Amino acid sequence: MRVAIAEDSVLLREGLARLLGDAGLEVVAQCGDADELMLKVDSHGPDVAVVDIRLPPTHTDEGLRAALELRARHPDMGVLVLSQYVELGLAMKLLAESADGVGYLLKDRIGDVREFVGAIRRVAAGGSALDPIIVSTLLDRRRSDDPLADLTPREREVLELMATGSSNQGIADALVITLRAVEKYVSSVFAKLGLPSTGSESRRVLAVLLFLRS
C-alpha cells in the first residue's frame, strides 16, 4: 500500500513515515505543504494521502482545501485528514458528498499504531474513519425527542463503532462478539432508528452521521 504524507512539522512527518514504514506501508511522498502534495500525488499516484489540516502558508484551512481537492480529483484515492482539534462542522464538510475513502482523526490517534494503521488501510480501501470524539459528540447531543433512548447499551456501542467507520469484523473484534451477533445488532439499530440498512459500510457511516446530526 502506497502512502503520501503532508505535514509541515519535520519531526512529525519523519516520525509518521517511519511508523508507517515499520507497519509495512510504502511511503512514496513526504510533503511540507499543499502544493507539493498535489504535485507528488499526481506523479506517484498513492493509494491514500495523510494530510495535516493546518498547512503553510497561513496555517488555517490549506490542508482541508487540499483534502477536498484531492477527493474531487482522485475519487479512488483515500484521504485521511489529521488535526489537533476535531470539529463536527469540518467532518460534515469532508463527508459532504460521501464517506467513501475519507477519514478525519485527531492527531493524537497516531500514537495507537495498530488503530491508526488500521484506519489508514480502511480509508485506502474506500472505507471511512471518523474520530470517536465526533461520534460521541453526536451521540451525546441533547435531543428533545431522543430516538437513541430506545437502544440497548450494546446497540449503542455498535452504533458508535459503526459511526467511526468500523467494519462488522472490526466491531466484532472490538466487542469480542461473533460476526453474526454484530450483524444482528446492526439491523436492529437500523430498524429502531428507521434507517434503510442497505449499502456499504462507508455509506452507513454517512447515513448514521446525517441521522445523528439532524
Next chain:
Amino acid sequence: MAASAVPWSAHTGATRAPPGPVLWAMAVAGLVAAACSFALAVSSDHVPEPAELQALLMGWITLPYVLGGLIAWRRRPDSRFGPLMVAAGFVAFAGTLAWANTALPFTIGQAFDLLPAVLFLHVFLAFPSGRLESRAERALVGAGYFTAVGLELAGMALGGFGPDNLLAVADEPGAAESLLRGQLVALSVFSLAGVVLLVARRRRAGRPLRRSAVLLIDGFAIALVMIAALFLSAAFEASGFETIRRITFVVIGLAPAAFLVGLLHARLARSAVGELMVELRAEPAPAELPDALARALRDPSLTLAYWLPEFERWADLQGRPVELPRPEAGRATATLVDRDGAHVAALLHDRSLDDEPELLDAVSAAAGIALENGRLQAELRGRLEELRGSRGRVIEAGQKERQRLERDLHDGAQQRLIALSLELGVLEARLGSDPDATARLHRARAEIALSLEELRGVARGLHPAVVSGHGLGVALESLAAGAPIPVELTVRLRGRVEEQLEVAAYYVVCESLANIGKHAEASSATVDVARTNGVLVVEIVDNGVGGADSERGSGLRGLADRVEALGGRLRVWTPLGGGTRVRADLPCA
C-alpha cells in the same frame, strides 16, 4: 456668567473704517454731486428730453451706490466692497459731466462715459469680499477697463463726439463711430460673461445661500443682462433705445437698493436675537442649537464647531473632527466665539453675514452658555470616541496575543507531545514480546493523551483557531452539538466576515450557551446568525425561566466590552418566566 464684564466676544476684521466725519463728508459730497448733475441735466442743450427724468434716473443709479458703499465700508472695514461701491457711484457722477455745455467738463465726462458700466461689473463680481477671486474675473474686469477707458480715449483722439471734444487730434468721426460700436459690443459681451461667472459661482457654492444674498446676486445678474441689452441697442441704433435705457437704469439702481434692504434687514434681525434669548431660556439640547442660531442669523447654511482644547482641534457635537473653512475660500466663513481668551465654538456661516458683525456679536453673546454646554458635550463625545478607539485597540492587541500563544502551543508543546506519543507507539509495536514494558508504554501514552486533551482545552480557551481557520459556521456546529440542551442552529452567511467579528460572535454564542446551561433551566434554545444590511446579527434565545440577573457571570460584561469595542451592541432581554434573549449587532463592511 452674564454679569462678568465682556466674557463673550466674536472676532471680526481688525481693519478700521475711516472715521465718522470722513464718511459723512463723503456722503455730503455724493449729495452735492447729485445736485450738480441734476443742474447740468436741466441746463444741458444735448440731454434727451425730459432732462429731469434723465437726471433723476442718473441719481437713482449713483446715490445708492455712494450711500450703500459708505454703510458697507463702515460695517465691514476689512472688505473692499464698500469703497468699490463708493467709487462706482462717484465715477458715474463724473460721467454726467458730459451733459455740460462747455468743452472741458464735457471732455472729462465723455472720457468717463462707459466706465460706470465696467465699475458695476467689477462691483457685482467682487461681492461680497470686494476682491476678484478668480483669474477669469480679473481678466474680464481688466479687459472691461481697457475697453471703456483706453478705447474711449482713442475714439476721442480720432475726433469723435462733436466739436466740444478737446482731445481730438485727428478728424475721423467715422472711424471713431465704428470704434465706439466695437466698444459697446465688447462691453455687452463682457457683461454677459459676468452673468455666466455669477451663475457658475452660485452653482459652486453648493450650500444654501442666505436669502438676501441670493436676491442680491440675482439682482446683479439681471443688471448685467440689462447693461448688455442697452449697449447692444446703442451699438445697432435700435428704436427702443431710450426705453431700454430707462429700464436698465432702474434695474442697476435696484442692486444697491437690495443691498441696503439687506442691511436694513440686519437691523430688524435684532428682534430675532430677542427671540433667540427666549428660545435659549428653555435650555434647548445642544443638537437643536444650530437650528436656533440659523433662524436668528437667517442663514440656513449655519453649522457649529466646538473647540476641544484637549485634542487641539475643532469638532462637531459628536466629537468628530471638523476643519474650519480657510479665509477667502468659498462662501463659508467662520466666526470664532471665545470666552476668557479661550476658544469655545465657531459659527460656520455664509460670508455675507460678515456684513453684520453686530448681529453676530449679539447672537454669539446670547448663545454663550448654550455654546459652552455644546462644547462640553462635544468634548465628552470626543473623549468617548477616543476611549472606544483605545478599548478596541486593547482588545485587538489582546486577541492577537492570544492567537499567537495558541499558535505557539499548537506548533510547540502539542506537536512535540504528539511526536513523543508517536515515538512511544513505535516502541510499543517493536517491543511486542515484553508485556510489562508494553503496559508501561501504554500508560505513558495514556498520560500524553490526557496532557494533549488538557492542552487542547487551554488552546481553545486562548483562541478558537477553528473560527479563524474555517469560519463561524463550521465553528458553531460543534458548539451547538456540544451544548447541554438541544440547540437549533441557523447560520445565514455568504462567505466569511472579518475575523475579529467572527471571533466576537463565536464568544457571544459560546458564553450564552454556557449561561443557558448554568442558569436558564431551559429545555431548548435557538442560535441565529445572519448578516443583513451590513450588520452581523447574532441571537441566542432560550425557553428557560428568564429573569436573569444582568450581572450574572462576568462573562456577559466581557462580551459587551468585546462587542462594543467593535462598534456593536449587545442586548439582553430576560423577562421573568419568559426565557432569555441575547442579541449582538456587529456592524460589518
